[in-house]
Amino acid sequence: MDAPTPISMNDGHSMPQLGFGTWKVGGRSDAVVLEALRAGYRSIDTAAAYANEEGVGLALAGSGIAREELFVATKLWNDSHGYDRALRAFDESVRRLGLDYLDLYLIHWPVPKNDLYVDAWKALIELRKEGRVRSIGVSNFNADHLERIIDATGVVPAVNQVELHPAFQQRPLRAVHERLGIRTESWSPLGRGAVLGDPAVAKLAGKHGRTPAQVVLRWHLEQGIITIPKSSNPERMRENLGALSFRLDAADMDLLAALDTGQRLSGDPETFG
Ligand code: A2P
Numbered sequence: 251m252d253a254p255t256p257i258s259m260n261d262g263h264s265m266p267q268l269g270f271g272t273w274k275v276g277g278r279s280d281a282v283v284l285e286a287l288r289a290g291y292r293s294i295d296t297a298a299a300y301a302n303e304e305g306v307g308l309a310l311a312g313s314g315i316a317r318e319e320l321f322v323a324t325k326l327w328n329d330s331h332g333y334d335r336a337l338r339a340f341d342e343s344v345r346r347l348g349l350d351y352l353d354l355y356l357i358h359w360p361v362p363k364n365d366l367y368v369d370a371w372k373a374l375i376e377l378r379k380e381g382r383v384r385s386i387g388v389s390n391f392n393a394d395h396l397e398r399i400i401d402a403t404g405v406v407p408a409v410n411q412v413e414l415h416p417a418f419q420q421r422p423l424r425a426v427h428e429r430l431g432i433r434t435e436s437w438s439p440l441g442r443g444a445v446l447g448d449p450a451v452a453k454l455a456g457k458h459g460r461t462p463a464q465v466v467l468r469w470h471l472e473q474g475i476i477t478i479p480k481s482s483n484p485e486r487m488r489e490n491l492g493a494l495s496f497r498l499d500a501a502d503m504d505l506l507a508a509l510d511t512g513q514r515l516s517g518d519p520e521t522f523g
Contacts, residue, residue, distance in 0.1 A: 269293030279305030467493035
């Protein structure tokens with residue numbers, strides 16, 4: 251198996267392009283994450299809102315893997331926006347994770363109706379200055395939210411983690427990321443499984459002797475997207491890492507480009523939270 255390839259970010263740090271997502275991994279998050287680490291994942295994505303940071307921390311500690319080989323990301327929840335609250339929420343997250351620094355901290359959603367995400371962003375900038383987190387970014391931010399935090403602080407997020415899969419390809423937002431130097435990270439990269447039965451995906455799986463999930467994850471990787479598939483099943487964890495070891499060609503990518511419906515499966519950043 252190939253090692254998860256690192257991808258550079260605008261702050262001089264890099265992160266594995268393929269990581270392990272932990273949303274809804276279930277009650278034994280420690281066992282699931284330990285299994286993922288054993289399968290070869292080194293990047294783990296969690297969030298205060300997933301209520302599994304302690305389980306993730308147990309798995310990290312129990313894995314015996316050196317801290318510098320791990321890349322750990324968590325997210326600031328919507329009820330902790332604002333400067334002081336964000337600083338306190340960060341302390342709580344790293345305590346639950348059992349870490350003394352974090353690799354990546356994200357604002358989970360902008361929650362425009364509360365209008366506190368700029369202050370939260372200022373707190374993340376301070377945490378990075380203090381060396382408590384190496385990279386800072388956001389999640390579920392639209393172009394106007396990105397521009398607002400950049401205008402207010404001059405600091406460009408390293409990543410924006412958004413819903414993205416072949417049925418919702420986010421081309422306009424990705425063009426904004428490209429212009430601003432922000433890495434795109436995809437959540438629900440398999441579209442909650444919905445695209446796995448698509449005939450075009452099946453055709454490419456047959457052509458390459460791969461599974462539909464490997465084809466879809468490879469589609470993310472070919473485009474320089476960082477992705478974090480979730481699976482509670484050890485075989486599927488390993489299957490998903492197999493996306494690292496083959497290529498899709500231009501014609502394959504054209505076939506998958508046609509699957510975009512422009513429809514989200516989940517929350518709209520303008521209204522969620
Ligand atoms: P499971 O945990 O039982 O493997 P997304 O990341 O797009 O939200 O999709 C997550 C869903 O896809 C989960 O329900 C997960 O179920 C399933 N899944 C993860 N990997 C695979 C795979 N290789 N093949 C089929 N389903 C998968």
